[in-house]
């Protein structure tokens with residue numbers, strides 16, 4: 001159902017160059033195995049069966065959704081988190097997922113109930129909603145895929161669409177304390193197309209990047225075998 005607050009409801013946005021170069025082909029085939037891959041990954045790093053669900057539930061606890069709230073899942077991918085948020089609000093509120101990948105969104109649309117969540121194909125650098133429209137936002141596992149200037153524009157855009165004193169939860173790959181774990185994660189990341197942008201995010205620092213966009217960081221935690229960091233911030 002079209003949302004009357006959407007400033008521009010057009011589908012198939014012009015893809016930014018970095019995405020065209022690196023991710024279109026990657027998500028073309030990866031979209032088919034994305035959900036099972038994530039399940040296996042979280043089986044390994046988050047305590048066996050149900051690992052992914054527990055991890056996403058934890059993120060939802062950090063978002064702390066309340067009936068009537070409007071929440072946006074920025075870079076929602078196959079929409080698993082958006083759908084869980086939609087189920088939590090059960091129609092008493094509004095959940096929107098935005099992503100550039102039509103392939104991943106196709107997977108999301110196969111799983112969702114339209115009354116619980118709306119998916120939108122679009123660039124998170126230009127979210128088609130007015131200033132302060134959303135109460136809360138989440139960006140899960142996406143900032144490390146973006147070049148620095150894109151990452152900064154996405155965070156600034158998140159700040160724009162969240163109301164004053166609204167909250168954002170950012171989940172990202174972590175840089176572990178232990179050297180052997182750092183080396184292991186670095187080795188594994190080398191197989192990803194996002195290796196350079198991942199390194200740049202570590203260099204800039206996730207918390208610094210979030211604060212740079214105008215947020216005040218309230219709480220952080222390292223989870224899932226130190227593989228991920230969760231940050232809660234206020235606008």
Ligand SMILES: C[S@@+](CC[C@H](N)C(=O)[O-])C[C@H]1O[C@@H](n2cnc3c(N)ncnc32)[C@H](O)[C@@H]1O
Pocket residue numbers: 016019027074075076077078079080081098099100101104122123124125139140141142145146150154
């Ligand atoms: C690793 S996936 C994470 C997906 C999802 N948040 C999750 O938790 O499974 C990263 C996502 O970021 C999306 N993405 C990257 N750059 C984007 C941009 N500029 N605008 C919208 N989505 C973007 C990709 O298409 C991909 O779906």
